[in-house]
Amino acid sequence: MHITDYELFEVPPRWLFLKVTTSDGTVGWGEPVVEGRAKTVKAAVEELIDTYLLGKDPSRIEDHWQTMYRGGFYRGGPILMSAIAGIDQALWDIKGKTLGAPVYELLGGAARDRLRVYQWVGGDEPSDVAAQAREKVDAGFTALKMNGTPAIERLDNPAAVDAAATRMREVREAVGPDVDVGVDFHGRVSKPMAKRLVAALEPYEPFFIEEPVLSEQLDDLEEIAQHTTTPIATGERMYSRWDFKSILEDGHVDLIQPDLSHAGGITEVNKIAAMAEAYDVAMAPHCPLGPIALASCIQVDACSPNAIIQEQSLDIHYNETSDVLDYLADPSVFEYREGYVDIPDGPGLGIEVDEAHVREQAGDVDWHNPVWRHDDGSVAEW
Structure with a gap:
């Protein structure tokens, strides 16, 4: 062959x-x-x-x-x-x-029967988060994630910190203590603001703080970690086991988030997961993408003892014209029940792509992320 x-x-x-x-x-x-x-x-x-x-x-x-x-x-x-x-x-x-x-059978077999997933709320510039959070919990999700801030200055005012804390407080009040709520800083936040924000959010017990600083500023994580007991997550903009090596050795990250479509695929992320397990670091792969990427994530999650939860993009704010299930011949493979998805037992990635629909939708897709600017016209992190 x-x-x-x-x-x-x-x-x-x-x-x-x-x-x-x-x-x-x-x-x-x-x-x-x-x-x-x-x-x-x-x-x-x-x-x-x-x-x-x-x-x-x-x-x-x-x-x-x-x-x-x-x-x-x-x-x-x-x-x-x-x-x-x-x-x-x-x-x-x-x-x-x-x-x-x-695939997971070829990687050593399943370490679990099902996998917890989380659901996005609030959009790029977070708003209406409490109502959306309650809606998703009523739909059966037990874990959520939201952006922590919109665009934020390198040294912003107390109102910006208070707004982030207020959003988190409102979500916590809406869903109660039994629901996990991750907060994504999206690399938008400078070190001094990250220190203030993690301290302000701590009373509302976030599930984790994601990308409190950009991957090129990882040496700042030690100082940020001193201002919170909240688990720190990062890794979506890291592309190999060699990128992850230093953060595992430093010991300031509690949750890694490699992306199966960015970090070398199944072969590489399976190795990254094993490295993280040796350092007592959990894994929750990044996946605001399509069904093939999600299926790949689940294959590695299935056989990784330190995988704790999986991001998935159903109804995410980016999916305005098509969604994850639209490209599958059998969407039930990603049926979420009680906040979990079953580990698929089909061969390969465990999904059947609807090739006719793929061909029907294929074309010149010109999506680019927005470019944000501060009030003075300088470029802001998106």
Whole structure:
């Protein structure tokens, strides 16, 4: 068996799907995308497959990963690692289908029967969060996440801190103490403001504080951690085990959030999860993406003892034209009950992509994140 063909599909709202076909007709799907840079990643995937993978045996996944990563001399970063991630997902899908087993069985077998998921509320510039939170809890979710602030100055006023604390207080009052509420700082916040915000939010017991500073400022986490007992989460803008190595050694992060479509795919995130387990660090993969990325996450979560919860993008504020379940032939595979999703038992990634719908929706999808500016006209972190 060898790889004979591939196709790439830009689909709304902001996703890129990869279909890889083998000589015996087996098809594997992957989701190689950087949100807002789909065309750039598409070119990287084409270059990797055209110059290396076509004609190769798809079963040699580790060797292919190492070759794609090391074979080009320059390595790492969001574009290359996302291209590798989507290809890797497709290769694992092919292997699982060929052997008639879910990917997690090939990685050692399931460590759990179901997986907890959380639901987004509040949008990019958080508002109406208490009502939305109550609605999602009434729908059966036991964990939520919201943005902590809109755009915020490097040194902002007390009102900005009070507004963030008020939102958290209102959500806590709406859902009670039995619901977990993560707060995403989205890398928008400078170190001095992060210190003030984590202290202000602490009385309302967030599930975790996500990306309190950008990944290029990780040396600030030690100081921020001194101002809170709330677990600190980060990792969505980290792309390999080597990126995660330093934060695991430093010991200030409690929850890592690698992205299966950015951090090298199933092969790499499975290794990152094992590294984190050795440091007593939990994992909750980042996934505001489509069904192939989510299916890949669940395969790794299933066999990772330190995976505690999974992000998923159903009804997320970005999904204005299409949603996760729209691209699946059987949407029930992601049926959420009591805040959990069952571990799928189908071969490969455990999903069946509705290829006819993918082809119907495919086109030139021109999604880019907004560019925010402060009152003085300078660029703000989004």
